[in-house]
Amino acid sequence: MKQLKHVLLERLMHYYHFVVERQDAADGATVTSTQIAKLVHMDATLVRKDLAAIGVRGYPHVGFRSHEVVQAIRDALGFDEPHRAAIIGAGRLGQAIASYHGFTPYGVDIVALFDIAPQKTGLIVGRHEILPLASLARVVAEQNVSIVILTVPASAAQEVADRAVAAGVRAIWNFATTGLVVPDGVFVHHERISVGLAELSYHLKQDAS
């Protein structure tokens, strides 16, 4: 399959959430493109086109079989090929992510939590013991970690990313509010929570004027 575009991937995730949530235990559950389209505020034609692109076909008078939609999206996005992730930065956000159990269904398994502050070493957060950053390269190699979740201050992000890349990490989920320079072949997803805040703030400003 050729590379999926970011916008298509984002739409597939919306369909996925919708279908997973309404799917009941019965194997025979079905869903129509019109139902998906209505909830995600998109056109039913686009929904059908997107699903066709990942090999899902509808049935006459029935629509799509929910479990086929769910599995096709899981296959297309690689949710059933688990990858190991380490969190670097055991502040509030890092700890919240470390305590969260909702990543496994997306093929991401958190196996370690690091912090540079010596006084945090050995503290327990959820199922994880905070490890010193000095052990990063060893743990990445031993545990076969391919993803780093970066929850350090912006000022430390590049240096920590460099260490993770040197250790062999191939993808970075960056929560620090800064860009990162990485070699070709390393993927960075910038999570920009503050864009959401800015949108809310901007909307209320428009509303008031």
Next chain:
Amino acid sequence: MKQLKHVLLERLMHYYHFVVERQDAADGATVTSTQIAKLVHMDATLVRKDLAAIGVRGYPHVGFRSHEVVQAIRDALGFDEPHRAAIIGAGRLGQAIASYHGFTPYGVDIVALFDIAPQKTGLIVGRHEILPLASLARVVAEQNVSIVILTVPASAAQEVADRAVAAGVRAIWNFATTGLVVPDGVFVHHERISVGLAELSYHLKQDAS
């Protein structure tokens, strides 16, 4: 000013983070469109066009004055017109958000934290005491809350959103993985953390094949 498009607003946020981070204490700090463009991986012409759209002009042989860029973005997005927010759902994510102090610079001030579970009422999280959901309408009115941050399970999100809208809230920051139906004039920003996960998972799948 006419409505800013989502993509422009997102770009302005990237510029904002970049300029704020590299701005030193001196009033005279400057930045060029080429410097901004390089870090955010965009074209310098687009950076200049975006800044011109919100009224920032460059100076010959100097570039842009950093404090002018920062203030123009703050004005355009309404960061200096504070709005009060309440979190509904005091689970791990709601508590992490309640403990976070980074929203004030974006004009959003968290004033209350609610949960439907009676056994959570009265517990302290950061600066907040968990309030019963039954007091939502009263607190929204008394504290002039305009934003609700929704961190409840997907199955409860619509009902809780309806209550927030009925109480007079005008913007919802939705962390639940479900769409919401709201009346015209109420703005919803869907925060989709799992899209980031899906992108990472998909990239690693491509990488391996």
